[in-house]
Amino acid sequence: MAKDILSESGIPFPDGASVVYNPVTSQLVVRNTEAYQDEVEKMVASRTNAARHEGLLSLDLDLPTSGQLLYFHGPQAPSDLTLPYVSADRQISHALAFMLIGAALFLALGWRRPVLATLLVFLLLALGIGLITEEWQPLANATLIGWVIALAIGAIWKLVKAFEAGAMEGRQA
16 A cells, blocks of 8 residues: 555655555555665655654543643644643733622622612623623633622622611611
8 A cells, every 4th residue: 555655646666665554553664776766755754744643642631621622642742833832820820810809899889879880780790791701701710700609799888887776776766
């Protein structure tokens, strides 16, 4: 089969010339004149886009964020592939920073009308950002979580103040 492919490519095999391909090791052994061996090397290099690719392993990658399975096989190198990586520490620090921003936004914008402001912020951050770009959605969610935490703390604060005011009126009466 390898001899047929090379013959179809215009490489002759005179008496004593041979070709053996081992699919297990992906090794092609050609016995031919030096000129024809050079032609074989050029033909193989043109088919694999490089003269040699040694040490490449088959690799299966399961990328849960994309839901795609990438499979590389054979002795050829894959086309350029970029897999972005963001460390967990960086993700956590960004999430905490955006949670603080959400809490600060609640204190600045949502303290006086918490129900209406929370509804508008929820619509904007939970739904609006997702329609524009998916990349910012985790940070928008962190901002919304910061807002909700500040809302809960504010509600508890107001309940404590109301309870203290009721207790003071009960003592005075």
